[in-house]
Amino acid sequence: MTKRFHGKIGEEYALFERAYTHFNEFQERIAKQVSKHCKGKKVYPILELGCGPGPTSKKLLMLNKKAILTAVDNEPLMIAQAEDYLQQYEDRVYLVQRDILEYLDNMPGSVFDAVASGWTLHNFDSSYREKVLRGIYRVLKPNGIFVNGDKYAQDDADKHHADFNWSIEQFVKKMAEKGHHQLCYDWIIHMGFDEDPKRLMKERESLSELERIGFISPEVIWRKRMEAIVSARK
Ligand SMILES: C[S@@+](CC[C@H](N)C(=O)[O-])C[C@H]1O[C@@H](n2cnc3c(N)ncnc32)[C@H](O)[C@@H]1O
Numbered sequence: 402m403t404k405r406f407h408g409k410i411g412e413e414y415a416l417f418e419r420a421y422t423h424f425n426e427f428q429e430r431i432a433k434q435v436s437k438h439c440k441g442k443k444v445y446p447i448l449e450l451g452c453g454p455g456p457t458s459k460k461l462l463m464l465n466k467k468a469i470l471t472a473v474d475n476e477p478l479m480i481a482q483a484e485d486y487l488q489q490y491e492d493r494v495y496l497v498q499r500d501i502l503e504y505l506d507n508m509p510g511s512v513f514d515a516v517a518s519g520w521t522l523h524n525f526d527s528s529y530r531e532k533v534l535r536g537i538y539r540v541l542k543p544n545g546i547f548v549n550g551d552k553y554a555q556d557d558a559d560k561h562h563a564d565f566n567w568s569i570e571q572f573v574k575k576m577a578e579k580g581h582h583q584l585c586y587d588w589i590i591h592m593g594f595d596e597d598p599k600r601l602m603k604e605r606e607s608l609s610e611l612e613r614i615g616f617i618s619p620e621v622i623w624r625k626r627m628e629a630i631v632s633a634r635k
Contacts, residue, residue, distance in 0.1 A: 420571045420576060423625040423628065424456070426625070427623075427625070428459075428519060431457055431630055432460035432461045432463065432465065433464055435447060435465055435468075435515045435517055436464045436465045438515060438634075439467075439468065439515060444467050444468075445469070446513050447465065447468045447471070447514060447516070447517065448515070448540065449472040449473065450473055450518040450522070451473070451501065451522075451524075452472035452479065453479045453482075454483055455482065455483035455486040456486075457517065457518070457520075458470060458472045458494065462487070462490045469493055469494075469495075470490075470494045471494075471497060471513075473499055474496070474497075477498060480496050484496060501536075502529065505533065505536030505537065505539070505540060511539075511540070511545075513540055513541055514541075514546070515545060515546045516547050516548075517547075517548045517550075518549045518550070519551070523551050523552040523595055523600060524595075531610065534610065534611065535614055538614050538615055541635040542635070544634055546632060546634050546635075547635070551602065551628070552595060552629075553629040553631065554601055554602060554627070555604060556603060556604050561627075565596070572592075576588065604621060608620070611631070619632070620633070
């Protein structure tokens with residue numbers, strides 16, 4: 402799998418947060434969906450795919466006080482930042498530096514009550530992503546929940562283009578106009594590559610794919626601009 406988060410984008414990922422006014426709400430909604438599903442359980446293992454520097458992980462840990470979190474990322478820089486950022490939760494979090502599919506393929510089935518991810522699966526080409534989704538299904542316990550917050554393109558192309566333009570505008574306003582020209586440029590290129598039809602996740606197709614794999618009741622539970630949160634059960 403190509404690594405897309407080394408270099409400047411990885412080093413200054415925190416600036417990305419400023420570019421998206423709905424960043425916090427997005428992270429919190431992912432974690433809330435997991436906690437709503439796992440309410441009443443004693444201690445429960447959850448898995449996060451693509452933790453980056455840890456924003457999704459932190460919300461998952463804050464809102465799931467009885468959860469033990471395993472968070473996977475293949476970028477050493479991101480794992481180092483997450484170690485630092487999640488220090489106060491060190492007794493409840495295991496950071497694993499590994500490729501996501503490799504990790505899933507090496508796990509036994511029916512282990513986790515929840516699998517969550519933020520802004521990660523859209524980086525994959527569709528054939529790798531399908532293998533990952535099948536892996537997620539396998540490692541979930543029966544009735545376990547999968548929550549993915551990510552870029553899901555709206556099925557209406559005009560709406561999708563308007564969302565795309567809005568996101569670019571945010572990068573220009575919050576990065577370039579504050580002096581971070583190179584970073585703004587890097588993110589715009591990254592966004593352009595995300596539109597590659599080999600990668601782009603369209604909302605309706607993505608829900609159908611989950612159903613085909615066997616997930617129960619996949620649905621969009623939240624959307625703001627390019628970002629949507631999809632939830633489904635095993
Ligand atoms: C955009 S970041 C998301 C970080 C965080 N979840 C958030 O919402 O801000 C995506 C992360 O996925 C990781 N990643 C991408 N492809 C991966 C793969 N195949 N295996 C492991 N990690 C991967 C990247 O290194 C990066 O840290």
